[in-house]
Amino acid sequence: MAARIIPGVQVTVVKDVAPPQLAPSGVLGLVGLTEKTFEFTERASSWSRFLEVCGPASAYSMPEARLALANGVFELVIVPLASSVATKAVVSLPNADNDNFTLEARAPGIWANGFKLKVSHRGEKFDLEIKLPDGDTLEVHRNLEPAIVADFLEKASAVVRVDKTTIPPKRPKEGEYLLAGGQDASDTDYINALEALKDEPDVDMVLAAVQYFNDAEKVTKVYSAVISHCELMSADSKGRIGFGQVAPNATIQDATRMLTPLISDRFILLAPHGVVGAVAGRIGGLDFFQSPTFKTLSGISKLSRAIPLEEQGGLLKENVVPIVNQLGRGVIILRGLTTDGDQISVRRVADRAVRGVRMLGELFIGRLNDEDGRGALKQKLNEFLVQMEREGALVSSTDGKDPAFKVDVFSSQADFALGIVRVDVAVRPVRAIDFIYATIFVQL
Incomplete structure (x- = not known):
């Protein structure tokens, strides 16, 4: 800054770091066979738009889309399959x-x-x-x-x-x-199509709309690829959760066999068959910190199979999510769990925090690694996490002694020489009430 010679005032404007808004949650990457094919992904946030870009027959070849939109998913990112194996009836x-x-x-x-x-x-x-x-x-x-x-x-x-x-x-x-002779795409076709979702950073849910479930090995390969994709993108701070469903008329033993290679904190397996689109849409329509447990599903007039009460408990023990018709509530998600047994909403809150920390960190790349720069970064991180706490996504410990989050921003002398700033963040996601144990004392 040049020094003034004539007495007066010189004002320098320093622009504050203005973080952009995170992309909305509830964006579903949907892979499957469509009537129309297109080279790149297409987006649809309404049923009319979906039919326009994919063709009217896609309502039948990809029924998950209608159910997802009917249950409030924010947007569909559609990946059509290019398959030499799939044939038309x-x-x-x-x-x-x-x-x-x-x-x-x-x-x-x-x-x-x-x-x-x-x-x-x-x-x-x-x-x-x-x-x-x-x-x-x-x-x-x-x-x-x-x-x-x-x-x-x-x-x-x-x-x-x-x-x-x-x-x-x-x-x-x-x-x-x-009509006869129609064939589904191969497992390789589905797996290759997942690659297109790598270029869609706002996708936070993934569903492969497999049609043929008689080949259990094929379905397991596709769902395993969905898990691998979600884990790969999550390592790049683009957390995703995958969805799958059991085969038509699958028993609890069939579901257990299917689940074994699919245990992950980034995958949800649902029963009975035919509900996966509705559940993905319902979760996508909720705030990212809300639990889907006991939430009602729309667009399902009748379940493909009514799950008996005894089997519901068995499925939950195996971390398979049952969808049931409950008197007075309609068709509901009995409990929102990933296949490793954790609450779905906890994973979504953690993913949201990761996306926010990365977004804010990128704003400071190229800025000076001094006390002011590190302090500004810490301030922005605190603002972001305070907002998550105000929304209800983060909570203090039940005794109130431990805060909802902790942030530390530092750089050792060795880090300083390499241009590194380190950030330690601890968050406590809110959890849903899944069980209530009541004791009633009957007094004389």
């Missing part, structure tokens, strides 16, 4: 000349296997009714004719489309036909 509809219409599912995977297509004649035209495997009607298309059926179904059906290379001039015969 198809069906051939013969006509009077034994020429075939070929209809195919709009998205690859096993999801459409068993869908029923009923053809009935109406004058010179025909109707096409599409039913779920259980017989419920999904779509009805009337007054079709061969010349227009391909273009009509392309616009009107979310389930099937016509292979335009197979459109004979006559309508198909009456009858009921089954």
Whole structure:
């Protein structure tokens, strides 16, 4: 600063370090088969946006998306699978000349296997009714004719489309036909797709939407890769939690076998099958320090399997999270646990603290390693952790003697020579009430 010669006042403005806001929690990285494929990830925070970017058939090939959005997830980061293994379910509809219409599912995977297509004649035209495997009607298309059926179904059906290379001039015969032949992607396809989430720093939850569960080894490999991905990103201060679910009709023994290689503080295994999207969405919709225990799930009219009371306790002992229909509450998460037995909310609070400390630390890279610089860093860290305490994420010890957090910022002479500042932080995440033990004294 140049010294003044003429008497007067010179003012120097020093800009304070203004930390940016952390990205919102509840961003779900979703990997799976979609109708539309795209080179990079796409984001969706509403159902209409999801259908726009992924295609209408993705509602069936990736049902986890609808449940996640219905339960309040902040945003989906969608990674479509590029797979040479996955195939679409198809069906051939013969006509009077034994020429075939070929209809195919709009998205690859096993999801459409068993869908029923009923053809009935109406004058010179025909109707096409599409039913779920259980017989419920999904779509009805009337007054079709061969010349227009391909273009009509392309616009009107979310389930099937016509292979335009197979459109004979006559309508198909009456009858009921089954879609078949759809195959899921390989475990390698799912594992490779997880790589795309490494470039999405705000993702804090990960779900691989596996379709085929009859191959337990494949599912375990995919879920193990999800755990590895979460641990790798957490080592880079981008903490994540993975989600998985048991196979359809899995018993407690099946769940235990599946769990053994999946024990981690960064993975949640759920039962019964079909609830994982709803649970991921519900957790994503909560404040990061709130427990999902006893929270109600939306969008599930009926569980794929009702878990008996005795089995609920057995699953919890194995750290598998049961989803149950409880009288007066609806469908709820019985207890929010990771597969190593800790509360989910504790891990999320710790991850939030890590992200905040890293964000603040990066603001001071390149600044002077002097007492003022270290003091400013400590002040910003204290401000951040005080805010977490005010939100209710951090708490003092139950006796009030130990504070909610401790921060120390220092640099030894050897560290100083190397440009190193060390930060020690201790935090005490809030924990949820999972059990209440009451004693009632009956007096005379």
